[in-house]
Amino acid sequence: MKWWQRIPYTWRLAFGLWLGMRLLLWALSAFMYYRGLLPSSPFPQAPVALDQGLAGALFGSWLRWDGGFYYLILTQGYAATPSLSAFLPLYTILAKPLFLIGGNPLIALLFISNLAFLPAIVLFLEEVRTLLGPEKLLSAGTILMVFPGAFFFFAPFPQSLAFLLIMLTWRFTRQQKWFGAAIAGLLCGLTHPTVIPLVILLFGSVVSWMKKSIGRLRWIVLSVPAMPLAGFALFLAWRERQGFLPYIEYQSQVWGMSVFNPWAGIKQLFQSMMDGNLISDIKFFLLIVGIFSLIWLFKNRYFILGFYQASLIGFLISFTMPIHPFGSFIRYNLISFPTFFALAALLSKNRWLYAISSLGMGIVNIFLSILYLSWYFVA
Numbered sequence: 601m602k603w604w605q606r607i608p609y610t611w612r613l614a615f616g617l618w619l620g621m622r623l624l625l626w627a628l629s630a631f632m633y634y635r636g637l638l639p640s641s642p643f644p645q646a647p648v649a650l651d652q653g654l655a656g657a658l659f660g661s662w663l664r665w666d667g668g669f670y671y672l673i674l675t676q677g678y679a680a681t682p683s684l685s686a687f688l689p690l691y692t693i694l695a696k697p698l699f700l701i702g703g704n705p706l707i708a709l710l711f712i713s714n715l716a717f718l719p720a721i722v723l724f725l726e727e728v729r730t731l732l733g734p735e736k737l738l739s740a741g742t743i744l745m746v747f748p749g750a751f752f753f754f755a756p757f758p759q760s761l762a763f764l765l766i767m768l769t770w771r772f773t774r775q776q777k778w779f780g781a782a783i784a785g786l787l788c789g790l791t792h793p794t795v796i797p798l799v800i801l802l803f804g805s806v807v808s809w810m811k812k813s814i815g816r817l818r819w820i821v822l823s824v825p826a827m828p829l830a831g832f833a834l835f836l837a838w839r840e841r842q843g844f845l846p847y848i849e850y851q852s853q854v855w856g857m858s859v860f861n862p863w864a865g866i867k868q869l870f871q872s873m874m875d876g877n878l879i880s881d882i883k884f885f886l887l888i889v890g891i892f893s894l895i896w897l898f899k900n901r902y903f904i905l906g907f908y909q910a911s912l913i914g915f916l917i918s919f920t921m922p923i924h925p926f927g928s929f930i931r932y933n934l935i936s937f938p939t940f941f942a943l944a945a946l947l948s949k950n951r952w953l954y955a956i957s958s959l960g961m962g963i964v965n966i967f968l969s970i971l972y973l974s975w976y977f978v979a
Contacts, residue, residue: 614721621745625754626658633657647671649706663706667756674705685844688835690790691758709756717753720764732945740944746962749930751969759934762792766935773805782824789831794932797915798828801908858920865920872925883929893942905938
């Protein structure tokens with residue numbers, strides 16, 4: 601096993617955490633599949649793939665909700681149905697080569713999700729080492745794995761790809777490698793709309809750097825914060841050329857979503873909690889966790905990360921639907937990497953608090969996984 605010891609510890613830890621959670625989720629879906637606990641889709645138009653035998657237990661069981669939309673984009677393109685025009689293209693673009701050489705489209709999507717998450721964990725752990733010290737690596741990695749909704753990193757969704765690109769953007773930014781940060785930021789903007797708050801992270805970092813740098817060309821770096829917006833703008837320009845409804849109008853008409861209206865979302869959330877909606881309770885808990893993480897960031901003078909966290913929370917609660925307050929907050933909140941930093945720093949101070957909190961979050965994550973596999977809305 602000497603070869604294993606020669607691999608950097610962060611890679612070994614990342615692989616162990618990644619593989620452990622992957623096997624656990626496979627075991628869960630296989631158990632539910634073979635016990636007959638997986639209901640058929642409530643949506644007749646939803647695509648079906650790999651629904652027999654072991655392939656159905658390990659792969660087909662995970663084709664749920666928006667995963668079906670990405671499946672249709674990969675197999676039929678955006679022309680399959682107008683509903684697809686809400687989904688950004690990079691995730692399916694990366695899965696396309698595997699599909700074109702004969703791979704099953706669902707496995708292609710799952711391959712990209714799972715493959716992207718492994719280096720994302722490594723980058724996350726490297727940042728934990730820099731920010732908090734090597735003694736926090738295991739606790740931070742565990743929290744990332746068990747955080748409520750973290751199973752989406754392994755599902756056919758772009759969350760793991762977005763997390764990878766965000767961590768890559770932050771790493772390049774912290775190292776003042778602006779060209780790399782610009783490219784990573786542009787790719788972020790082609791992955792998911794929730795990366796827009798990266799503009800705040802990049803702008804704060806660039807302004808801080810410019811105060812200490814000299815030379816006329818340094819002003820070029822001011823273009824870096826605009827790159828996530830540029831990526832998203834490219835997608836919007838393509839949508840317009842295709843004749844789709846304007847994006848915000850589309851979200852309102854097709855999905856019934858209130859856009860940039862946090863007060864509506866807060867009222868809807870509290871009303872849903874009063875009606876006994878457990879998913880709304882979980883959303884509220886995650887919102888409180890995010891706010892406490894924000895306080896920790898400012899208290900410890902991580903101001904740039906703090907402003908990013910604040911803008912991300914504000915952005916995520918600005919999109920809401922009456923029957924699903926805060927929309928897909930559980931899933932979108934996974935890109936809030938400063939939250940994982942804060943939780944690792946706070947919870948690891950007491951081993952019992954850390955153990956109980958990790959166990960509790962893990963139980964909630966598995967519970968949400970079961971609801972996801974059972975075709976209940978959990979996003």
